[in-house]
Amino acid sequence: MSDINTLENISIQVRRDILRMVHKVNSGHPGGSLGCVEFFVSLYFHTMKAKVPFEMNGNDEDLFFLSNGHISPVFYSVLARKGYFPVEELNTFRLIDSRLQGHPTTHEGLPGIRVASGSLGQGLSVAIGAAQAKKLNKDPQTVFVLMGDGELQEGQNWEAIMYAAAKGVDNIIATIDLNGKQIDGTTDDVLYMGDVAQKFKAFGWEVLVIKEGNNIEQIIETLSVAKSKLGKQKPIVILMETEMGNGVDFMMNTHAWHGKAPNDEQLENALAQNKETLGDY
Numbered sequence: 001m002s003d004i005n006t007l008e009n010i011s012i013q014v015r016r017d018i019l020r021m022v023h024k025v026n027s028g029h030p031g032g033s034l035g036c037v038e039f040f041v042s043l044y045f046h047t048m049k050a051k052v053p054f055e056m057n058g059n060d061e062d063l064f065f066l067s068n069g070h071i072s073p074v075f076y077s078v079l080a081r082k083g084y085f086p087v088e089e090l091n092t093f094r095l096i097d098s099r100l101q102g103h104p105t106t107h108e109g110l111p112g113i114r115v116a117s118g119s120l121g122q123g124l125s126v127a128i129g130a131a132q133a134k135k136l137n138k139d140p141q142t143v144f145v146l147m148g149d150g151e152l153q154e155g156q157n158w159e160a161i162m163y164a165a166a167k168g169v170d171n172i173i174a175t176i177d178l179n180g181k182q183i184d185g186t187t188d189d190v191l192y193m194g195d196v197a198q199k200f201k202a203f204g205w206e207v208l209v210i211k212e213g214n215n216i217e218q219i220i221e222t223l224s225v226a227k228s229k230l231g232k233q234k235p236i237v238i239l240m241e242t243e244m245g246n247g248v249d250f251m252m253n254t255h256a257w258h259g260k261a262p263n264d265e266q267l268e269n270a271l272a273q274n275k276e277t278l279g280d281y
Contacts, residue, residue: 002045007216009277010081011041015247016280017077019270021093022261028094028102031257032148033074035179035214035242039146040078042219047227049141052083054111062141063130065115067123068148068177069103070259076100079112080281087281121154123147124174128164128235131172142230143172150182153191158203164235165204173226174237178213179244181255197239206234213240214247247274 002010014037022028044050048062055061066075073093080087085099092098099108103118115126127145134141151157164172176196184190193199200207206229210222219240226236244258245251248270262270 004216007038007041007045010045011037011216012247012274013276013278013280014041014074014077014081015274016271016276017080017090018073019248019262019267019274020280021073021076021090023264023267024091025094026261028073028261029070029259030073030248030261031181031244031251031255031259032068032071032177032179034248034251035244035246036071036074036146036177037246038214038216039175039177039219039240039242040074042216042223043144044078044082046220047223048144050082054084056114058114058130059137060139060141063114063127063134063143065123065127065130065143065145066104066117067127067145068120068151069116069118069123071148072100072102072104072118075104075112079110081278082112084111090281120148120151121156124157124160124164127172127174128160128169131164131169132167134171135169141171142227145172145174147174147176148182149176149178149180149187149193149196150190152176152193152196153187161200161203161205161235168233169235170231170233172235173223173230174235176237176239177242178239179242181244181258183255183258185255200237200239204234206232206236208236208238210238210240213242249273 018033022030051061093100099110104113105116131143197207251257
């Protein structure tokens with residue numbers, strides 16, 4: 001378990017990884033990846049009980065599923081920095097025959113990846129299934145899942161949300177990245193969803209909110225509260241308000257960097273805002 005200063009230093013390095021990965025291949029999704037850095041670092045380096053080296057069966061450990069798989073750069077960076085595979089492998093991001101494809105896949109056996117993701121709206125269903133399997137196996141550990149706010153526009157989510165509450169799936173913590181942006185604009189402009197918190201409450205979920213979703217202390221505190229509420233016949237959701245492109249000033253407050261890589265000059269600018277802490281690959 002790492003202290004806040006260590007987690008902040010890891011976060012800086014993860015941002016550098018993300019920027020360099022998407023720049024190298026001029027492809028990828030830096031905006032949402034940067035916005036979720038602090039969440040991933042808090043989860044993997046503080047809160048979650050996960051085994052290294054990786055075991056696919058996931059017995060007697062917490063599980064994590066990434067639903068919005070297009071933010072794979074942050075996922076890959078954190079897995080590598082946690083020791084699941086060599087940090088140097090980040091150099092192969094999105095290359096032909098690489099294990100680090102644009103959306104996570106399982107066919108190449110990348111440690112840390114339990115399910116292919118990127119087809120939006122499916123991750124919660126998978127996570128609920130895994131949570132029920134743990135209950136059947138009398139495994140007391142927790143299932144975590146991260147989803148984007150834009151993918152809540154997918155109908156399958158609401159079937160899963162209804163199902164989890166109806167079946168008392170109370171060993172799952174879902175987190176929604178509420179950055180208010182998606183590839184075509186703001187979520188309100190693309191398809192207004194109203195009061196998301198009230199929707200989850202109406203479906204029978206316990207709802208927690210992180211107002212500063214890029215603040216490590218708030219994330220850790222809220223995850224701790226969420227864990228304290230497990231086992232009480234209600235699934236739990238954390239609504240995490242983040243800033244897309246967090247940590248890079250020209251990528252923030254816009255949806256423009258949802259799926260666009262920085263050029264050479266922009267990369268230099270972005271890296272200068274995030275001084276190296278742990279060592280680049």
